[in-house]
Amino acid sequence: xxxxxxxIGLEIHVQLKTKTKMFCxxxxxxxxxxxxxxxxxxxxxxxxxxxxxxRAVHFGLMIGxxxxxxxxxxxxxxxxxxxxxxxxxxxxxxxxxxxLCLGGKLGGVRIHRVHLEEDAAxxxxxxxxxxxxxxxxxVVDFNRGGTPLxxxxxxxxxxxxxxxxxxxxxxxxTLRQLGVSDVNMEEGSLRCDANISLRPSGTxxxxxxxxxxxxxxxRFIERGICAEIARQEATLQAGGRVMQETLHFDPASGAITSxxxxxxxxxxxxxxxxxxxxxxxxxxxxxxxxxxxxxLPANRAERFEKEVGLTAESAVQLAFRGELGDFFxxxxxxxxxxxxQTLANWVTxxxxxxxxxxxxxxxVTPQALAELAGLVxxxxxxxxxxxxxxxxLMAEGGDPMEIVEAEGLAALDGEGDExxxxxAAALEANADAAERVRGGNAKAIGPIVGYxxxxxxxxxxxxxxxxxxxxxxxx
Amino acid sequence: MSDAExxxxxxxxxxxxxxxxxxxxxxxxxxxxxxxxxxxxxxGLNCFxxxxxxxxxxxSLGGDGAPGTQGRALPGVxxxxxxxxxxxxxxxxxxxxxxxxxxxxxxxTAVSRLIEAGVVxxxxxxxxxxxxxxxxxxxxxxxxxxxxxxxxxxxxxSGGSAAAVAAxxxxxxxxxxxxxxxxQPAALxxxxxxxxxxxxxSRYGMIAxxxxxxxxxxxxxxxxxxxxxxxxxxxxxxxxxTSLSFPxxxxxxxxxxxxxxxxxxPKELTSDSNVGDxxxxxxxxLDAFGAALRRAxxxxxxxxxxxxxxxxxHALAAYYVLAPAEASSNLARFDGARYxxxxxxxxxxxxxxxxxxxxxFGAEVKRRIMLGTYALSSGYYDAYYxxxxxxxxxxxxxxxxxxxxxxxxxxxxAPTVAFKLGEKTEDPLAMYLNDFCTVPMSLAGIPAISIPCxxxxxxxxxxxxxxxxxxxxxxxxxAHALELALGFDGSGARA
Numbered sequence: 001x002x003x004x005x006x007x008i009g010l011e012i013h014v015q016l017k018t019k020t021k022m023f024c025x026x027x028x029x030x031x032x033x034x035x036x037x038x039x040x041x042x043x044x045x046x047x048x049x050x051x052x053x054x055r056a057v058h059f060g061l062m063i064g065x066x067x068x069x070x071x072x073x074x075x076x077x078x079x080x081x082x083x084x085x086x087x088x089x090x091x092x093x094x095x096x097x098x099x100l101c102l103g104g105k106l107g108g109v110r111i112h113r114v115h116l117e118e119d120a121a122x123x124x125x126x127x128x129x130x131x132x133x134x135x136x137x138x139v140v141d142f143n144r145g146g147t148p149l150x151x152x153x154x155x156x157x158x159x160x161x162x163x164x165x166x167x168x169x170x171x172x173x174t175l176r177q178l179g180v181s182d183v184n185m186e187e188g189s190l191r192c193d194a195n196i197s198l199r200p201s202g203t204x205x206x207x208x209x210x211x212x213x214x215x216x217x218x219r220f221i222e223r224g225i226c227a228e229i230a231r232q233e234a235t236l237q238a239g240g241r242v243m244q245e246t247l248h249f250d251p252a253s254g255a256i257t258s259x260x261x262x263x264x265x266x267x268x269x270x271x272x273x274x275x276x277x278x279x280x281x282x283x284x285x286x287x288x289x290x291x292x293x294x295x296l297p298a299n300r301a302e303r304f305e306k307e308v309g310l311t312a313e314s315a316v317q318l319a320f321r322g323e324l325g326d327f328f329x330x331x332x333x334x335x336x337x338x339x340x341q342t343l344a345n346w347v348t349x350x351x352x353x354x355x356x357x358x359x360x361x362x363x364v365t366p367q368a369l370a371e372l373a374g375l376v377x378x379x380x381x382x383x384x385x386x387x388x389x390x391x392x393l394m395a396e397g398g399d400p401m402e403i404v405e406a407e408g409l410a411a412l413d414g415e416g417d418e419x420x421x422x423x424a425a426a427l428e429a430n431a432d433a434a435e436r437v438r439g440g441n442a443k444a445i446g447p448i449v450g451y452x453x454x455x456x457x458x459x460x461x462x463x464x465x466x467x468x469x470x471x472x473x474x475x
Numbered sequence: 476m477s478d479a480e481x482x483x484x485x486x487x488x489x490x491x492x493x494x495x496x497x498x499x500x501x502x503x504x505x506x507x508x509x510x511x512x513x514x515x516x517x518x519g520l521n522c523f524x525x526x527x528x529x530x531x532x533x534x535s536l537g538g539d540g541a542p543g544t545q546g547r548a549l550p551g552v553x554x555x556x557x558x559x560x561x562x563x564x565x566x567x568x569x570x571x572x573x574x575x576x577x578x579x580x581x582x583x584t585a586v587s588r589l590i591e592a593g594v595v596x597x598x599x600x601x602x603x604x605x606x607x608x609x610x611x612x613x614x615x616x617x618x619x620x621x622x623x624x625x626x627x628x629x630x631x632x633s634g635g636s637a638a639a640v641a642a643x644x645x646x647x648x649x650x651x652x653x654x655x656x657x658x659q660p661a662a663l664x665x666x667x668x669x670x671x672x673x674x675x676x677s678r679y680g681m682i683a684x685x686x687x688x689x690x691x692x693x694x695x696x697x698x699x700x701x702x703x704x705x706x707x708x709x710x711x712x713x714x715x716x717t718s719l720s721f722p723x724x725x726x727x728x729x730x731x732x733x734x735x736x737x738x739x740x741p742k743e744l745t746s747d748s749n750v751g752d753x754x755x756x757x758x759x760x761l762d763a764f765g766a767a768l769r770r771a772x773x774x775x776x777x778x779x780x781x782x783x784x785x786x787x788x789h790a791l792a793a794y795y796v797l798a799p800a801e802a803s804s805n806l807a808r809f810d811g812a813r814y815x816x817x818x819x820x821x822x823x824x825x826x827x828x829x830x831x832x833x834x835x836f837g838a839e840v841k842r843r844i845m846l847g848t849y850a851l852s853s854g855y856y857d858a859y860y861x862x863x864x865x866x867x868x869x870x871x872x873x874x875x876x877x878x879x880x881x882x883x884x885x886x887x888x889a890p891t892v893a894f895k896l897g898e899k900t901e902d903p904l905a906m907y908l909n910d911f912c913t914v915p916m917s918l919a920g921i922p923a924i925s926i927p928c929x930x931x932x933x934x935x936x937x938x939x940x941x942x943x944x945x946x947x948x949x950x951x952x953x954a955h956a957l958e959l960a961l962g963f964d965g966s967g968a969r970a
Contacts, residue, residue: 040581044808046574047561047583047680051716079804081851083828090807140812269851271860274686274801276716 003201004236006229007209008164008194009112009156012171013149014181015119015189016059021146022118023050023093030187034141042146044088049275052077056148057100057279059180060116061289063150064101066174066296067111074280075100075115077273082266085140086120093118094151096270100279107170107298110155121145144188150180156195156206161225165218168192170320173297177322185217194225197242198232207232208242212249213259224249227256300325304344308332314344317352324352327359330366336374346373350387354394363397364390372400384458385409412460419452419460423468426451438473445469481506482969486552486646486700487727490593493550500551504530504595507553511598511644520620520629522639524558525566526598547593548707554594555645557636558602560586560691561680565596569682570604570632572615573835574815583680584712585649585691592707597645601635604837605806606656606684608632609909612900613839620896621664622968623934627893630660630909636694637664641968647704648694653684654794655889655913657692658925662888662937665927665965667954668694669701670913672944673920674719677712683805685798686717688917696965698926698955702727705947722945728955734775736953738940739782739881740768744912756890756912759931764887767928767938770960771885776953779881786869790915793870795907796850796863797918802840803847809835842903871919878943883953886912888925888937916941924954927963935963 020027024041040048064071078096095115104111121142125135152171158164172183172190183190197209212228215221227249232242244262249255295303301319304310310318318325328347332340346369355362372393376386381404392403404410412419426448427434436444445466452465476492481503484492492498508527515523556562559569561579568574582590590596603613611619611634619634621627622642629638633650637660640648650657652670661668669692676691683689693704706725712718745764747755756764768778811817811831818834821827836844850859877884889909899906916923921944928938938957942950 040579043813045561045579045581045814046567046569046577046682046808047559047579049679049715051714081804081807083807083810085812085824088808088813090810091804267853269804269848269853269856271800271804271851271856274717275683 001237004198004233005201006159006225006232007156007197007199007206008158008160008225010152010154010158010164010168011193011195012152012154012168013119013191013193014063014152014175014183016056016148016150017179017181017189018053018055018059018148020053020055022053022056022116022148023146026146028147029143032143034139034143037143038145042088043142044090050093050273052276052279053148056116057281058285058289058292059148059178060100060114060150061281061285062178062180062292063152063175064104064114065289065293066178067101067104067106067114067152069101069104069111069114071101071281071286072098074098074278076278077116077276078270079273080117081269084120085138086123086145088121088142088145092120093273093276106174107167109157109167112153112155114150114152117149117151119144119147119149156197156209161222161229164194164225165222168218168221170297173320173322177294177296179294188216191216192221194221194228196225196228196232198229198236208244210242210244211246212256213246215249215251217251220249220251223251223254224256227254231256297322308340310341310344314341314348317348318344321352323358323360324348327351327366327369331370331373334367334370336370338370338374338377342377343370343373350390354390362394364393365397368393368398368400375400375404379461379464380404380411381409382411382459382461384453385411388458409457409459412456412464419456419464420468420472422452422455422460423448423465423472426455427469427472434469434473437469438475476502478506482510482643484646485696486549487703489646490549490552490703493552500595501530503551504553504597507597507645511555511639514639514642514644515598517617520622520625520638520642520644521617522600522619522635522642522644523555523598524568524570524601524616524635527596531595547591549589549593549703552594552646553597554586554589555597555600555636555639555648556586557633557648557650558599559606559651559682559684560599560649561682562586562596562599566599567682568599568616569606570602570614570616571809571835571837571840572816573809573831574682575615577815579680581680583691584677584714585708586680588677588710589649589704589707598639600633600639600648600650603632603634603656604840605682605802606632606651606653606689607802607839607843609655609659609906610894610896610899611635611660612896613837615837618896621893621934623665623893626895627934628663628896628898630663630889630893632656632660633668633694634660637661637666637668640664640666640694640696641965643969647696647700649691649704650694651681651684651689651691652913652917653688653690653798654917655910657694658913658923658937658939659889659909661694661925662927662935662939663893665935665963665968666694666696667698667701667924667926667958668692668937669705669924669947669951670916670922671705671709671947672719672922674717675721675922675945675947676708677710677715677718679712679714679718683801685801686805687801688794688798698728698924698951698958701924701954702951705951709947721947723948725951726948728948728951730952730956731959732775733771733953733956736776736883737779737881738768738771738776738953739779739877739884741782741784741787741877741884741886742780743784743787744886744915756887757892757931760887760889760891760936763929763931763936764938767957767961768885771957774956774960782877782881782884784870784873784877784884784915786866786873787915789866790870790918791907791911793863793866794910794914794918795846796859797867799843799847800850800860800863801847803844803851806836806840806844811835839903867918870915874915874919874921874941874943882942883946883950884941886939886941888912888939892931892934892936912939920944922947922950924950926954926958926961927965928957928961929963933967935965
């Protein structure tokens with residue numbers, strides 16, 4: 001049986017977070033009543049003309065810089081001609097053979113190109129199928145029509161669905177850090193198509209590829225790519241040939257269906273858009289884009305590791321989820337005497353595990369988390385009590401020390417009589433376990449410590465309890 | 476003032492009379508409105524597809540809410556506007572059935588600039604469908620008749636505008652020129668027509684034919700009116716990315732002499748033998764042209780016959796690739812989905828598209844959509860569109876070189892005088908040859924004006940003067956001096 005290896009390239013469409021549309025002055029919107037953000041230009045009314053959005057070009061340059069692309073000193077828009085009701089002019093203004101950015105690299109994956117274009121309007125098909133075939137009628141919402149898009153095309157450098165998903169997450173974080181897009185797959189501000197082919201392992205010639213369209217979540221992307229790899233592999237193993245076609249993945253059924261074959265492919269009749277002038281990149285535009293650049297995830301991870309002294313794993317976790325990285329850095333600046341790695345652990349484990357969305361919206365502040373980490377590190381609060389304090393901070397916000405005092409969660413002092421008395425009671429209540437510990441079975445201490453923790457509501461420090469147990473047992 | 480006296484005034488004169496209080500704007504408007512209505516929607520010369528129902532109420536004449544038109548440069552002067560300009564709430568059909576009754580929600584920049592200067596919209600003028608044609612026979616609203624001879628065409632595509640001005644149904648008109656659509660009908664109707672430098676006038680709100688060539692411009696009774704309208708048309712428009720700010724103010728022409736002006740007469744565009752397949756420029760046209768050149772010499776001009784435009788004979792071929800290619804894309808929006816005609820009872824989406832466009836477009840429009848679609852098709856792009864673009868570049872270079880040698884270039888505007896209705900409708904190539912002398916300037920993006928220079932067979936002959944980009948002031952001055960010397964009498968066309 002021949003072994004095959006998948007070759008995967010991605011095409012990502014990113015809605016840019018400009019104030020207005022790509023070629024007119026209508027404001028971008030999401031979720032507003034249909035057709036309330038339209039004008040003669042984005043409706044394709046006779047006589048209307050496009051004017052390129054300078055802010056979109058600015059964002060495009062920032063993306064190019066982040067992806068280490070070559071920025072074309074001059075690029076032009078083309079018309080991509082085809083008929084569809086979501087395309088009011090009968091053509092999409094896009095870029096063709098002279099795009100804004102060429103080449104580049106991100107996280108070990110080469111970038112082929114980045115170009116700017118306009119989004120289509122939104123079609124809503126009335127009827128059971130939800131697709132245009134067999135629908136009773138279709139209505140168009142032009143609010144989305146004309147939204148600026150950056151299309152990012154990778155080289156076919158990926159070889160598994162997991163890799164594709166992981167890389168896409170890195171890209172999403174990078175774009176989010178840049179502030180150029182909401183990169184929300186569910187809302188469609190980040191959309192991904194995958195080009196997939198298989199070739200015998202160890203060979204270098206590319207096989208026939210298929211294009212899997214518009215998968216709208218990370219889970220669907222990974223599942224869709226997996227399913228298509230499996231489909232192609234089964235075809236090839238059975239001696240068949242993969243046909244070049246455009247495919248649709250149905251996440252509900254897992255089925256892959258053909259949208260159109262190579263023979264049915266459109267002839268888009270690209271030609272230079274005569275209503276627009278070339279985009280000439282001046283030094284001032286480059287300067288503005290450079291000035292707007294922020295630290296990118298890959299660089300940030302390196303800094304966290306080398307300068308802040310975090311483990312490589314923590315560094316990547318914080319850098320690739322930029323919102324956690326931001327929270328961490330703010331906490332680091334709180335002036336609390338606590339090791340950076342300890343703080344990082346609080347953010348990546350305790351905080352991240354409790355978050356539902358952006359920590360910027362959480363009630364717990366970086367200052368509070370840093371103080372809490374400090375209280376735990378200095379053993380004023382036990383780890384268990386610290387988690388309870390964090391639960392309260394997440395629910396209500398506030399000051400960690402005040403919560404500790406109000407709830408009586410301060411660590412029990414090992415030198416005091418209170419903890420010693422509770423330990424004594426624990427030994428009494430767990431006489432069997434105490435006996436086994438005395439007999440050399442250190443693991444038997446569990447129920448004794450558990451008793452103490454219950455009695456102290458977690459306020460006792462685990463190490464201190466073990467010390468007292470051993471002391472009282474005369475070990 | 477009697478109606479005949481009122482109609483006898485040029486636009487500049489009418490503006491002056493109104494400003495001086497000698498003429499009421501309402502009186503002027505009504506005199507024209509009544510005449511225009513007699514030649515609208517299939518009657519008379521069929522110049523108009525829509526005529527204003529009455530004079531607009533005085534306070535709302537201005538576009539910016541300021542009361543009245545008094546104090547403005549063109550107070551209350553009526554304006555005829557080619558149908559393809561979008562005019563808010565007024566039918567704007569571009570001569571096509573597919574846009575029958577279409578009323579845009581906005582007004583084209585060129586029109587609103589003139590309205591801001593004080594003009595009032597008199598009516599919308601008939602034209603070849605989507606500006607595709609040289610005889611106005613391609614209009615879905617019927618042909619326009621030439622006021623000099625009603626069995627003849629007025630030229631096209633701004634035929635309704637040209638005939639209306641020639642016949643005295645409007646003081647002046649706004650037209651558009653893609654390959655000659657202002658200049659050629661101006662020539663055939665015996666009036667002045669100016670195609671400005673590409674980019675000088677905003678295209679926003681002009682229903683597009685070929686975006687890289689379309690330009691708005693004046694059709695007027697005399698050169699002064701052309702300058703006057705142009706002055707208010709030019710300027711950068713934020714809504715048109717290809718528009719440019721005009722480097723100087725347009726001034727009213729004063730020149731009476733042509734001393735020291737070198738006029739180039741390129742043999743490629745002035746010969747009786749090399750238009751198309753040997754059928755050259757008509758003898759009578761060349762005679763009138765030659766006589767005009769002699770008057771120019773008398774005015775002090777130097778005639779330079781050695782100037783060459785070697786690629787100009789290829790202009791028409793390149794034009795009929797480029798213009799249809801752009802048109803095939805520009806006209807894709809007429810699909811029945813949002814406005815205009817929609818075929819009823821379509822089976823599915825493709826059927827709706829197909830039948831709407833089958834029913835809505837005329838034969839010439841379909842022919843050009845097919846030509847353009849073919850030229851842009853995968854595998855043919857380089858051979859057609861790519862090569863035509865290279866020819867276009869060569870032609871622009873020809874003109875640049877020529878203007879090193881001469882100040883202005885002069886040619887006949889059209890190879891023939893107005894031809895008979897129906898004479899060329901069965902032969903598209905013969906029809907296309909009408910633009911032989913005007914298309915090179917369109918491809919080069921340079922300004923050109925046509926002025927009447929005499930009669931042949933009792934029909935007007937046009938003289939074309941072209942200059943470098945943004946040389947409109949010099950062009951208008953030269954045209955003015957010649958106009959004075961030639962003393963063309965256009966009264967034969969007054970309806």
